[in-house]
Amino acid sequence: MPSACALRGVTFRYPGSDFELRVPQLRVDRGERVAVIGPSGTGKTTLLHLIAGVALPETGAVETAGLDLLRASDAERRALRARRLGLVFQEFELLSYLSVRENILLPYRMSPALRLDAEARARADRLAEQVGLGDKLGRTPDRLSHGERQRAALCRALVTEPELILADEPTGNLDPTSKQRALDVLFEYADGKGAALLTVTHDHDLLPSFERVVDFKSLGAQAA
């Protein structure tokens, strides 16, 4: 089965920092739901950055959605993130001065790799409707609840119809009801589109919902 992403012999170090991340091997297949767990400060978020091409390893190889990130140009990596990856952040990272609709369509506004057309707009509205934000599209994030903000952030990650979703603690700041609703949105999308889902989480309650759980330590990953 082709992989959604694969890392081999990766080492990464932040400039001027003692922190070093080593990932001997990790592979996520297309359509697979994988949860990565591990203590704080071990480099889980950095792992997602490496897979997304936001950060580049010092050694090793990272292939995401068929693209060798070390060989790809910066523009190709940006196009990959815009068109084929969906990124979900723990703090939602919605722009406070944009409406919910504008936040959802933000990738189209900011990436030349995407074309904002009527279809994209309709998809944004449809997604918002599906997650219960259909009547709040004109509101700014400060007028939404925590759960609603995360759902808006999920819509932004999904509106480009990505084949790999990278979620960093997507339910970390949510109450149980909102948490379940956010997961339902992710799983429904992943099932519907056959997309892979790689989630970093501390929340062990979520683990039964995933096909595979990867303990960061058992993976052989080390942060020194």
Next chain:
Amino acid sequence: MTGPLLLAWRYLAHHRAKTAILVGSIALIVFLPIGLRVLVDQSAQQLRARAQQTPLVVGARGSALELSLASLYFESRAPDPIAWRELLRLRDMGLAEAIPLHVGFESRGRPIVGTTLGYFDRRGLRVAEGRAPAVLGECVVGAAAARTLEVGPGDTLVTAPETVFQLAGVYPLAMRVVGILAPSHGPDDGAIFVDIKTTWVIAGLGHGHRDLTESGAEADVAAREEGRITAKASVVEYNEITPENQASFHFHGDPSDLPISAVLAFPPDDRSRTLLLGRYQNPDETVQLVRPAAVMDELLETVVTVERYAIAAIAVVGAATLATAALVFSLSIRLRRREIETLHKIGASRPRVLAVLLSEVLAVTILGITLAGLLTLGVRQFGEEAIRRFLLS
């Protein structure tokens, strides 16, 4: 709207107060020097135009500037008076048309100017409604003054008392408005014009009362000596000049001693002008002859110097404001680091993120300059009126 522009616009609109302060600051630092320049130019133009229409002014020795301001713009305190005979002397020289002016009186805050009909011809003043003053006690009102005082032909204007308690016994005089002048876009628009004799009545130098030769007037007579009657202080003076009592108004003393504020002199040619200037060079001369154009040039030189200092000060404040604006932007970028990182993560290139930030700077700058432009247009449009209203009237 493209992505960066939309984001920039939304950001500025969302942070309205911050944007308004930045736009206002930029507008002010752009507008202040330009607006000041426009205002100074307009003031200079107006001051020079009026001065050039008035070649020479004769008045009491003292400040040439005060004499010019008082006789051209009816501004400043009334200059020390000169005697009517100075007018006669100037006329006798035959070197200029001489028009008397008597200022220093007011009615409801508007200056009353005593002069002759020649003044209207020289200033190109036209009566738009009613007629010119023909007899004692009549007045015509400048267009702007008529508008603000809400008077027209047939109405009455009462002169302001010269002192609060009228210890000298000079009472306010009720003047009949007989005409309204067409707008002339100058200081004349704000003034009330009367015959020069009327100002002497206002000043208490002429008066009218019952005929003391009539039978029954004995109660008001203090003494009768060979054709001369001395009235008692109790005699009631008229405070309005009507067709019925007009004939009773009279002036005591030598008419050539009666006061005027200045004489406007209009020489027919340069030769007469030069000769006239020479006639008043005598150090024993009790009056002075000033050239308002030269006086205004001196004044404007001072104004321009002050303007230079003001612009230098504005430049310093402007530099500080720009530095503050730059600081605000750089702090804003620091505060938005996470937002910028998010944009990178979802696929935005660095130039595109930079385009958002530059669009914000550009939009604020353009808005600031546009506002400064509108303010400058406003000054161009209304500056002249403001100068007339606040500086020259």
